[in-house]
Amino acid sequence: MRRIPSGSVRFFYGPMDCGKSTLALQIHDNQVRQGRRGVLLTRFDRSGPARISSRIGLSSPALEVTDDLDLTAVLDAAAATGAVDYVVVDEAQFLTPAQVDQLALAADEREIEVFAFGIATDFRSRLFPGSARLFEIADRIAPVQVEVLCWCGRPGRFNARLLGGRITREGPTIVIADTGDPVAPGPDPDGGAPAYRVLCRRHYRAGRLGPQEPDAQEPDTDGPDADGPDTNGPDTDGPDRAGAGHGG
Numbered sequence: 347m348r349r350i351p352s353g354s355v356r357f358f359y360g361p362m363d364c365g366k367s368t369l370a371l372q373i374h375d376n377q378v379r380q381g382r383r384g385v386l387l388t389r390f391d392r393s394g395p396a397r398i399s400s401r402i403g404l405s406s407p408a409l410e411v412t413d414d415l416d417l418t419a420v421l422d423a424a425a426a427t428g429a430v431d432y433v434v435v436d437e438a439q440f441l442t443p444a445q446v447d448q449l450a451l452a453a454d455e456r457e458i459e460v461f462a463f464g465i466a467t468d469f470r471s472r473l474f475p476g477s478a479r480l481f482e483i484a485d486r487i488a489p490v491q492v493e494v495l496c497w498c499g500r501p502g503r504f505n506a507r508l509l510g511g512r513i514t515r516e517g518p519t520i521v522i523a524d525t526g527d528p529v530a531p532g533p534d535p536d537g538g539a540p541a542y543r544v545l546c547r548r549h550y551r552a553g554r555l556g557p558q559e560p561d562a563q564e565p566d567t568d569g570p571d572a573d574g575p576d577t578n579g580p581d582t583d584g585p586d587r588a589g590a591g592h593g594g
């Protein structure tokens with residue numbers, strides 16, 4: 347049985363609620379069973395002490411990453427009490443590019459296996475900085491098995507932000523909640539944070555939230571091949587219509 351070479355960065359990405367945290371915790375569990383020691387990281391955990399939590403009830407304590415946290419120093423400190431074999435990062439889209447580089451350094455210099463899980467794009471359909479850096483440098487990149495479907499049945503790819511029942515493509519990537527704490531993108535029916543809905547590209551672009559709704563931003567063209575790659579000219583989906591800050 348061939349051993350997986352040590353020291354790599356793997357990035358698993360997908361829309362919200364696609365099972366990323368569950369997979370993160372499964373990998374952690376598998377590593378623990380093999381007697382390996384790891385560090386769990388997450389960002390913008392909203393429920394007291396930081397944890398990686400999955401929708402199906404799994405949960406494990408984790409270290410909350412802040413913008414100025416030096417992950418090299420974190421791993422130095424962890425290594426002082428024993429070898430660190432792996433790092434599992436949930437919500438990796440919120441890492442700074444520098445922190446992603448610090449994880450790559452750990453993979454290269456310490457032969458640490460890095461498993462990063464995150465959302466690729468924000469509600470504007472633009473890459474999160476952490477995800478962009480992971481796409482640039484990860485050894486392996488894999489979509490998480492998508493179990494989230496748009497209402498039309500197509501695979502859900504984009505996290506649409508809803509304000510007043512309509513899709514918005516403007517505003518900060520991170521919303522500051524009433525408590526003053528930053529809130530990660532995600533459904534938050536209790537707080538002041540916006541709601542999110544996973545949509546396919548076609549309906550994200552159209553701003554259409556269900557079969558009863560007319561397209562908000564383009565004529566109804568339900569032809570089966572209307573969403574083929576690069577077949578929609580700029581006449582039907584001009585970049586300015588979304589106000590998405592193209593080129594920004």
Ligand SMILES: [Zn+2]
Binds near residue numbers: 497499547550
């Ligand atoms: Zn759809």
